[in-house]
C-alpha cells in the first residue's frame with residue numbers, strides 16, 4: 690500500500706490542527722528555555738499554510754507539491770529559528786516525494802531528507818537539545834521498520850513514537866545550539882520546544898495515514 694496526495698493534504702491539515710491545539714504548550718516550553726514564541730510562530734505558519742491550501746485552483750499532483758507549499762509558506766511566515774529549519778526540512782522532503790504516492794521507502798526518504806535539511810541549515814547533531822533529537826530517532830526507526838517490510842502506516846507509527854521519545858530525551862540535556870544555549874546548564878530539566886513540535890507533526894502524519 691501507498692500514501693497519496695490525499696494523505697499529504699490530510700497530514701498538513703492535521704499539522705495545523707495539532708499546532709493550534711498545542712499552541713499554549715509550545716509557548717510555555719519555549720518560555721522556559723527560549724523567548725516564548727514557538728507556539729505562536731508555528732501556529733501562524735500553519736494557519737498560513739491552510740489558507741494557501743484552500744486557495745489552490747489546481748489540486749496538487751504529487752506529495753512533493755503539497756510539501757513544497759508547506760515549505761515556502763513556513764519560510765515566509767514562521768520566522769525565528771524554526772521557520773528556516775522547518776522550511777528547509779519540508780523543501781528537502783518535497784524533493785524526494787515527487788510522485789502521486791509514496792511507499793515505505795518513500796516515507797523513510799521523506800523523513801531522512803527532512804532531517805538532512807535541518808542539519809544542513811542548523812548544524813546541530815544529536816544531544817544538543819534541538820529538534821534534531823526528535824528527527825534522528827524518527828528517521829532511524831522508520832528505516833529499521835521499512836527494512837523489515839512494514840507498510841507505510843506502520844513506518845509512520847514507529848517514527849512518530851520514536852520522535853516522541855526523542856523529544857522526552859531532551860529534558861536532561863544542556864542546550865548547545867539555538868536560543869536555549871544562552872542558558873547553559875540552566876537549560877537542563879526542560880523539554881526542547883522544537884523537538885516537541887516535531888513529535889506533534891510526525892504524530893499527525895501517522896494519524897493521517899491510519900485513518
Ligand code: ADP
Pocket residue numbers: 719723724725726727730768769770771772774807810811812813818819820821866867868881882883884
Ligand atoms: P527562536 O529560538 O528563534 O525563537 P523558535 O522558538 O520558533 O525560534 O524555535 C526554537 C526551536 O528551534 C528550538 O526549540 C530547537 O528545537 C530549534 N532549533 C534552534 N536552533 C537549532 C539548530 N541550530 N538546529 C536545529 N534546531 C534548532
Ligand code: MG
Pocket residue numbers: 719723724725726727769868
Ligand atoms: Mg522561540
Ligand code: MG
Pocket residue numbers: 724726769770
Ligand atoms: Mg523567537
